Amino acid sequence: MEIILACILYLETNKDLLFTDAASRSDSVTSLYELYARLLVSANDPWAERKYHGAAFHLMMLTYYQVLNQTAGQPAVKSIEALREIRFGATGPKYKREVDIVLDIEGKERFVELKSMRAPLTDSLFRRWTFRSKVGHGEHLHKEFFSDVVQANDTKRDILVDMSWRFHSFVSKDKRTRGPKSSDMRWVKNRLCKMPNSLGADGASWLEDLTGKKPGALERDCNSGSDVQVQHARAVVNDFIRNGLFGDVGELLEDLLQDLAAE
Secondary structure, eight states: OHHHHHHHHHHHHTGGGSOOOGGGHHHHHHHHHHHHHHTOOOTTOHHHHHHHHHHHHHHHHHHHHHHHHHHHOOOEEEEEEEEEEEESSSSSOEEEEEEEEEEEETTEEEEEEEEOOOSSOOGGGSOOOBTTSOOOTTOHHHHHHHHHHHHHHOTTOSSOEEEEEEEEEOBOTTSSOBOOOGGGHHHHHHHHTSOOBTOHHHHHHHHHHHHSSOHHHHHHHHHHHOEEEEEEHHHHHHHHHHTTTTTTHHHHHHHHGGGSOOO
């Protein structure tokens, strides 16, 4: 909990430097406070506990990107929980994609998606979404990822996009629960990069018109080039401490490193 309190303190102290997109800044600030609220976990509530871990990972990574921007000139945080709408097909339904963190890279956007999931990861969590249909059980990850892949390859966008997906690598204090390992990422990418079910000739034509790639080529490029990795909490906290960003809190955080996931 101490690391989360340190992150909140840092974000609140530097809040005026957060969120470079003026048009959506108030929405991002509201989303930040909603993340804080998700940290208030009711006892014996498994769903609330899952929301806590997701919010904690989000706050840690938001702090991390802000630290990198202020200390190393890395891309600024443009917004969080940002809506990036996409239409699936020329006349298909619109999808309001909500991106965890959007970074500003000199006129280009980087979509950062954060997932905090328990291992072992199973096929039921990575089912292929059926094109233009409602999301079925276990299909939302695939729909989100496909949306990001399309937007990252869309040659007609005014603002170009690239994407990074990060899966939280952790080990619980009681050692009973852990997140995925780096060795799991090939398996994850293979499933996420698959094209949707029932894409059909119309869907394939739309995809090629938008990206300049046939579905098979887009899937191969995704498997070979998409940025899907685990994120180790230890590495992030070590960076915080090395840069002295939390002052006296750093000594406390050093004691916590033994409870965080190792490489």
